[in-house]
Amino acid sequence: AQTVTQSQPEMSVQEAETVTLSCTYDTSESDYYLFWYKQPPSRQMILVIRQEAYKQQNATENRFSVNFQKAAKSFSLKISDSQLGDAAMYFCAYRTFNFGNEKLTFGTGTRLTIIP
Amino acid sequence: DAGVTQSPTHLIKTRGQQVTLRCSPKSGHDTVSWYQQALGQGPQFIFQYYEEEERQRGNFPDRFSGHQFPNYSSELNVNALLLGDSALYLCASSPAGETDTQYFGPGTRLTVL
Numbered sequence: 001a002q003t004v005t006q007s008q009p010e011m012s013v014q015e016a017e018t019v020t021l022s023c024t025y026d027t028s029e030s031d032y033y034l035f036w037y038k039q040p041p042s043r044q045m046i047l048v049i050r051q052e053a054y055k056q057q058n059a060t061e062n063r064f065s066v067n068f069q070k071a072a073k074s075f076s077l078k079i080s081d082s083q084l085g086d087a088a089m090y091f092c093a094y095r096t097f098n099f100g101n102e103k104l105t106f107g108t109g110t111r112l113t114i115i116p
Numbered sequence: 117d118a119g120v121t122q123s124p125t126h127l128i129k130t131r132g133q134q135v136t137l138r139c140s141p142k143s144g145h146d147t148v149s150w151y152q153q154a155l156g157q158g159p160q161f162i163f164q165y166y167e168e169e170e171r172q173r174g175n176f177p178d179r180f181s182g183h184q185f186p187n188y189s190s191e192l193n194v195n196a197l198l199l200g201d202s203a204l205y206l207c208a209s210s211p212a213g214e215t216d217t218q219y220f221g222p223g224t225r226l227t228v229l
Contacts, residue, residue, distance in 0.1 A: 004158075035217075043204060045159070045220035091158050102210070103149065103172055104218060106158030 002027045002094050006107035013082045014115050020067075021077045021110045023092030031097035034068065035104070036077045040088040048090070051075065053097070079112075087114045118143065120209050120221035128227045129197050137192040137224045141209030147171075148190040149218060150182060153204040165190050194226075202228045 003026045013019035025034070036048040051059045051068050058066050063080045079086055092107040121140045129135050141148050147166045151159035161174035165184035184190045188209075194201055204225050208218035 033217075037220075042222065043225075044222045045206060045208075047217060047219065050217060093158075100171060102147070102164060102218075103161035103174060104151075104159070104208075105161070108156075108158050 002029075002032075002096070002105050004092050004094050004105050004107040006092055006110050008110045009108070010111045010113070012113040012115055013079075015082055015084060017082055018078060018080045019082055019112065021079075021090050021092075021112065023075045023077070023107060025073050025075065025092070025094050027073070027094065027096075029096055033095040033097065034066075034075045035093040035095070036064070036066070036075075037091045037093060037106075038086075038088045039091060039109075045091070049077065082114050084114050084116065087112060120145075120207055120219055122205075122207050122221040122224050124224060125222070126225035126227070128229060130229050131197055131199060133197050133228075134193065134195045135197060135226060137194075137205050137207075137226070139190045139192070139207030139209075139221060141188050141190070141207075142211075142219055145209035145211050145219070146188050147210040148184060148188065149208045149210070150190070150192050151206040151208065152176070153206055153223070155203070159206055162192070197228045199228050202226060 005024045032053045034051045038046045049061045067076045089109045091109045093104045123138045149164040150162040153159040163173040168184045179195045181193045204223045206223045207221045
């Protein structure tokens with residue numbers, strides 16, 4: 001079974017600075033998807049960024065980028081120019097590539113605080 | 117275009133009761149998944165519905181059951197509620213033919229007393 005580990009329960013960063021959130025996972029599969037979701041106090045889980053394992057290029061979405069290290073099974077999220085609205089719980093998630101087996105496996109989350 | 121909607125927003129039940137939670141997927145989405153998120157934890161997969169059938173199930177007892185309707189909306193039913201069932205229940209939908217990304221609703225907060 002796949003597992004996802006987020007070893008940083010809490011992180012804080014000064015507004016406008018850069019922060020990196022860590023995620024490691026365990027799988028025996030070669031093709032899969034990885035995601036970062038953001039959950040603000042409103043509780044709604046919002047997709048931040050996704051990465052297909054077969055793509056070597058790291059995904060980027062505006063101020064958010066990932067460092068995907070397939071051999072090391074590492075998938076970190078970098079947030080540049082941090083803003084107050086980035087404060088939230090961040091969850092790393094894994095999904096197998098197989099059609100019909102589409103559950104997301106989540107880590108335990110990292111609470112990100114933005115310091116004004 | 118409305119996103120994923122869930123009802124009710126929150127509810128309180130007592131042990132032994134039954135509860136039904138509802139989810140309407142995003143327009144154009146035909147696959148619905150349900151997750152349970154205990155306080156301070158990541159979401160745990162309960163089950164997924166596609167074409168009105170349960171396609172995949174997580175490690176949850178039979179007290180948890182579901183249904184998907186022809187319009188793709190879905191219900192989650194929990195019988196014989198336990199204190200440990202208190203959690204945020206999240207519904208997620210996926211677009212037809214593009215099941216790699218799931219879009220989440222705001223959740224239903226269930227408190228069991």
